[in-house]
Amino acid sequence: MPKPLTANPALSDVVYKNQWRDVFDGTLPEGWEPTLKVSVVTAAFNSKTLDLTLASLAAQDYPEHLLEVIVVDDGSDPAVEIGAYAPKNTRLIRVHEELGEGWGRSNALHIGIEASDGDIVYWVDSDMILFSDNVREHAKWAHFIPEAATIGHKGFVEEWDFTPEQVFDEVRSDEIRKHHDLATLHRHWSLDIFEETDDLNTSGGRNYSTHMGACATVTRSVYEHTFGQRPELKLGDDTEIAYQIWQRGAVFIPVMSAETYHLGRATVQDKGREVAHFNDVHFAQKMPIPRYRRAATNRSWEVPFVTAVVKVDAATAQVARRCVDMLLNQTETDLQILLVGPWSSLASGRRRVLADEDLELHLLREWFRCEGRVTMLDDDPDDVFPSPYRLDVPVTLGLGASALHEIMRDVYVNDLGVVSYFAPEGADQSAVLTIRPTQAYSRAMRYASETVTPIEALDAVWGVEWRSSKELGLLDLGTAEPVKKVTRGEGDLAVTELRDQLKKVRSQAENARKRARANRERAEAAEARAEALGIKRRVRSKVDRVARGLRRV
Structure with a gap:
């Protein structure tokens, strides 16, 4: 190239x-x-x-x-x-x-x-x-x-x-x-x-x-x-x-x-x-490169192949949960997520927890507290060295399950530089998904200055491109239907419905077992009759042969 x-x-x-x-x-x-x-x-x-x-x-x-x-x-x-x-x-x-x-x-x-x-x-x-x-x-x-x-x-x-x-x-x-x-x-x-x-x-x-x-x-x-x-x-x-x-x-x-x-x-x-x-x-x-060294999948490594960065604040904390969950659900699992937000400023003392303006941030932190592939930081590190790729994910975007796989199949296989993906139709067009190779960033930053912008330097050392996001299955979480919350009454009703369905399934299964048992019994009886009929025919044939012999004598 x-x-x-x-x-x-x-x-x-x-x-x-x-x-x-x-x-x-x-x-x-x-x-x-x-x-x-x-x-x-x-x-x-x-x-x-x-x-x-x-x-x-x-x-x-x-x-x-x-x-x-x-x-x-x-x-x-x-x-x-x-x-x-x-x-x-x-x-x-x-x-x-x-x-x-x-x-x-x-x-x-x-x-x-x-x-x-x-x-x-x-x-x-x-x-x-x-x-x-x-x-x-x-x-x-x-x-x-x-x-x-x-x-x-x-x-x-x-x-x-x-x-x-x-x-x-x-x-x-x-x-x-x-x-x-x-x-x-x-x-x-x-x-x-x-x-x-x-x-x-x-x-x-x-x-x-x-x-x-x-x-x-x-x-x-x-x-x-x-x-x-x-x-x-x-x-x-x-x-x-x-x-x-x-x-x-x-x-x-x-x-x-x-x-x-x-x-x-x-x-x-x-x-x-x-x-x-x-x-x-x-x-x-x-x-992480070459890829064949990591024969095992769906596990974590000291240096991740891709480091995803998601920035969150109090206003976006609720959608962030879904954004990060979708990232964790990628078919490409060699991934670490940096969740950047005001974590150190969250109050830890006595407060009205349900009226706390940072309630969603508290819930978000608790949601991922035990997730090993999510690290919470106050500041964007910008540099993800020695991880070879940084993926910037707007908090309002959800990635389809195979999105990261498709991105890396293009960027990694073709050794591309910085690649940005247009926001899905109807979404905020500033919500741009971007992937950046670390080796390109490291070299480019040596040349960035008052007269050379970072994007100019990145283009000079590895190239900068834009791509359509249609094949990535991106979801605008700002307008997407939220996951339905079930109230206590609705939950009781749902449990009752599930119990009724379970009884129905069990009844159907029992009926099927009875039919199978009856069919087996009929088959066994038919087999016995057939065997008896065969014996009767063989005896009758033998008697007939003896009778014919006696008549000849």
């Missing part, structure tokens, strides 16, 4: 979806030199190759004053020591699990990133050898695309006998490349995705799982708006942080020129099934 035309010149260099080539194709202007600082963060636990990784980093052609390396010792035994070959600006941080500082790769990286201050965060595993221009090839993208998240190219080397001194010398002289042809080594599955998506240009960022922490970067301006590395994750943390930066507007770029050796086989080569079995459960909780 082509990028929409924008009349605002301030948005001319904004990346549309993940189409990075339209802004920068990697060709550098003549005489260009980097200005952004890179923070390389490496977690090490009993690593036998860390010295080789640091030696390759020491031989980089990136400006020394713009490169820092943070090594986080995650409880190694013996403890990590920085050898002779390491970048000048290298710091060592030790994690003490016994002091409650946690453990695991993600926890160590979280500590390391928090201690760094570079403009670009670069994840590098402690079993990598980076070629001399690796850092430069990664970093150049952030100078032209502020949301750049780059993925390097690695070849898996299964046998080696490098020394730190050798690595330093050969990386600096570029002789390191001659040991192996990357094209002949194990082919990583991400290369197939790059081919299928034109180097992620057509992916919309959905292939975020290719952004793996062995050699990947993101700008700090994107990272700092995420929750950061999740210390509780013990595997797959690079995929989860990749999901977060996608939802924060990252532009994913494969950099095949940023080459490395990965010292050792790929994990998926030996333990792919076990790792997937472990990760799938954790990924399903935290990442």
